[in-house]
Amino acid sequence: xxxxxxxxxxxxxxxxxxxxxxxxxxxxxxxxxxxxxxxxxxxxxxxxxxxxxxxxxxxxxxxxxxxxxxxxxxxxxxxxxxxxxxxxxxxxxxxxxxxxxxxxxxxxxxxxxxxxxxxxxxxxxxxxxxxxxxxxxxxxxxxxxxxxxxxxxxxxxxxxxxxxxxxxxxxxxxxxxxxxxxxxxxxxxxxxxxxxxxxxxxxxxxxxxxxxxxxxxxxxxxxxxxxxxxxxxxxxxxxxxxxxxxxxxxxxxxxxxxxxxxxxxxxxxxxxxxxxxxxxxxxxxxxxxxxxxxxxxxxxxxxxxxxxxxxxxxxxxxxxxxxxxxxxxxxxxxxxxxxxxxxxxxxxxxxxxxxxxxxxxxxxxxxxxxxxxxxxxx
Amino acid sequence: xxxxxxxxxxxxxxxxxxxxxxxxxxxxxxxxxxxxxxxxxxxxxxxxxxxxxxxxxxxxxxxxxxxxxxxxxxxxxxxxxxxxxxxxxxxxxxxxxxxxxxxxxxxxxxxxxxxxxxxxxxxxxxxxxxxxxxxxxxxxxxxxxxxxxxxxxxxxxxxxxxxxxxxxxxxxxxxxxxxxxxxxxxxxxxxxxxxxxxxxxxxxxxxxxxxxxxxxxxxxxxxxxxxxxxxxxxxxxxx
Numbered sequence: 001x002x003x004x005x006x007x008x009x010x011x012x013x014x015x016x017x018x019x020x021x022x023x024x025x026x027x028x029x030x031x032x033x034x035x036x037x038x039x040x041x042x043x044x045x046x047x048x049x050x051x052x053x054x055x056x057x058x059x060x061x062x063x064x065x066x067x068x069x070x071x072x073x074x075x076x077x078x079x080x081x082x083x084x085x086x087x088x089x090x091x092x093x094x095x096x097x098x099x100x101x102x103x104x105x106x107x108x109x110x111x112x113x114x115x116x117x118x119x120x121x122x123x124x125x126x127x128x129x130x131x132x133x134x135x136x137x138x139x140x141x142x143x144x145x146x147x148x149x150x151x152x153x154x155x156x157x158x159x160x161x162x163x164x165x166x167x168x169x170x171x172x173x174x175x176x177x178x179x180x181x182x183x184x185x186x187x188x189x190x191x192x193x194x195x196x197x198x199x200x201x202x203x204x205x206x207x208x209x210x211x212x213x214x215x216x217x218x219x220x221x222x223x224x225x226x227x228x229x230x231x232x233x234x235x236x237x238x239x240x241x242x243x244x245x246x247x248x249x250x251x252x253x254x255x256x257x258x259x260x261x262x263x264x265x266x267x268x269x270x271x272x273x274x275x276x277x278x279x280x281x282x283x284x285x286x287x288x289x290x291x292x293x294x295x296x297x298x299x300x301x302x303x304x305x306x307x308x309x310x311x312x313x314x315x316x317x318x319x320x321x322x323x324x325x326x327x328x329x330x331x332x333x334x335x336x337x338x339x340x341x342x343x344x345x346x347x348x349x350x351x352x353x354x355x356x357x358x359x360x361x362x363x364x365x366x367x368x369x370x371x372x373x374x375x376x377x378x
Numbered sequence: 379x380x381x382x383x384x385x386x387x388x389x390x391x392x393x394x395x396x397x398x399x400x401x402x403x404x405x406x407x408x409x410x411x412x413x414x415x416x417x418x419x420x421x422x423x424x425x426x427x428x429x430x431x432x433x434x435x436x437x438x439x440x441x442x443x444x445x446x447x448x449x450x451x452x453x454x455x456x457x458x459x460x461x462x463x464x465x466x467x468x469x470x471x472x473x474x475x476x477x478x479x480x481x482x483x484x485x486x487x488x489x490x491x492x493x494x495x496x497x498x499x500x501x502x503x504x505x506x507x508x509x510x511x512x513x514x515x516x517x518x519x520x521x522x523x524x525x526x527x528x529x530x531x532x533x534x535x536x537x538x539x540x541x542x543x544x545x546x547x548x549x550x551x552x553x554x555x556x557x558x559x560x561x562x563x564x565x566x567x568x569x570x571x572x573x574x575x576x577x578x579x580x581x582x583x584x585x586x587x588x589x590x591x592x593x594x595x596x597x598x599x600x601x602x603x604x605x606x607x608x609x610x611x612x613x614x615x616x617x
Contacts, residue, residue, distance in 0.1 A: 004487045004491050005488075006489045007479070007483060007487065008487060011476075011478040011479055011483070012476075012478050014478070015477065015478035081530070125425070210499070228501075286474065287476050287477075288475075290470070290474045291476075292440045292459075293433070293435060293462065293468055293470075294462065294463075294468060294488060294491070294535075295459055295460070295461075295462035295463025295464070295466065295488075295491060296459070296463070296491055297459050297463075298455075298459075300491070301551070352533070358554050372435050373430045373435040374430065375435075375468070375470055375474060376426045376430055376433075376435070376470070376547050
């Protein structure tokens, strides 16, 4: 059957080179728009939970009802010792997360997120391109990301600025630590952070990060900590990352907006394909009637239309994917990266192909209505 | 002679209630192996309607069509398609080749659709293209061929899968006299060689002497004319 369907379907498409090319380009752009929107969403999700996922711990302990990493609030620092003493916990240390105002050397003021790290620096930057993580133990010394050079006005180690009227010295530069909130992360020690964060008193932190014994289910230890430590909420790393992502994506409406835009992109692609396929089918109704008269089954003709739809869709998706990969590479070192995962990519391709199949419905309906006797009437 | 196709009391009417137009009135007809018939009549007389019924493209209002002793079930579209696929070959007024396929591809897809093996298709295609003097056109597209060449390709397409019946609707209408005559002669020659029943609808009465049998239709009533008398009466238009 394919020896009939494929040559007829493809040659019919290629017969009008210009329309074929324009359709593929249209679908490619629509697919790229959808992929870019979803890539933006994935990039944001990854950015949003990056510090949580890179911290290398299993359990996060925080104030009750903490909505996201960026909204950590004060808990007593001695919670670290309490968590450490829970059976199954190998080690635990604190982390401070607070908002502060950064005074740019040129005079402008910028909101920043101060991340205060404990002695092992859990939750700190995972890649440094200059300086050393131990530098944050020095008074007034911080690490910023290279993406924040211009925003914060520091570039060379030793450069100075101010936070809340206190001097800061650049002690290191990280790579790939993006912020979702537009307020750059500034890493330092808990002791330094307490000076810069007006909302924390001495001996307060925002989170306790705990590592559990190898082979032990973090969920079991989470429940144990929750029973033994009062007035805190305990989440596994996966749960906290999911909560942070859900907060930004769903509760703030950002994610819904992006998903709607992605869906619109796919809809535009489906409409372009549907219109083009229908036009091609209408142009070739006489040929389809001839094929019917010659003894070709309706199902063969439907397969021809579906093959055309999948060919156009497939080529459009391949072209759109190439554009998307180029865009991902180009955006990799920007504050707003386009990213994807194998699951998301597969899902998008499958969904796009389903849109292509749906787009062929009007054409298939036109063929259903076709009466082969029309071949005898010119 | 072996009977290939039989019409038993076939009639066709359009409309319902008081507004019924009877376009074909009780046709009883039998077609034999290798027999070439021509169907003539004025416009609107029912020629195309009868051809459409013979081609299993249109259901009769009354009567039966038998092909190789099997009654055609007009209520089953799938079985109608099967009959057309296996037993019928068509030649249309404007050839109606698929413009986006080469001549070879236009022919090959009919063979593949009929379930022929690739080797058989190739052998058959080579033979037909040779006999119809189309070998040089094999890889060309229909738009690159003249009207006569296109109709020769249509003849090859109609015969490729060895149908027992070939139906042609005004195959020379778009051709000049000489080209048309050549096409009809080729069609007759090839159909006879294949022992296929050939039914040709034409307005061109000059073609009538070429056929074994002349069927005339007027106001939906079919009659058969003696070949000699018809030729004598009608052949006056021969230039």
